[in-house]
Amino acid sequence: MKDATPSDVKNGDACAVVGGTHKGKSGVVEDRNISKTGHVTITVRQVDGERFKTLAANVVVKRASREGQV
16 A cells, blocks of 8 residues: 555545544545645545545555556
């Protein structure tokens, strides 16, 4: 798993929430926005279909490592 900065979070990324109100939840990033104050906010859809909004700074993106792949 790779730690990502808020600007690295993209729609379609699998993520786990590591801070804030939704700590411990995970899902797929659906909607990435930049607020008027400059914070990156995202909507996360869980496997059961439930959605919630959180700050991108509160998530870790789950990306497959490409090391050793041709």
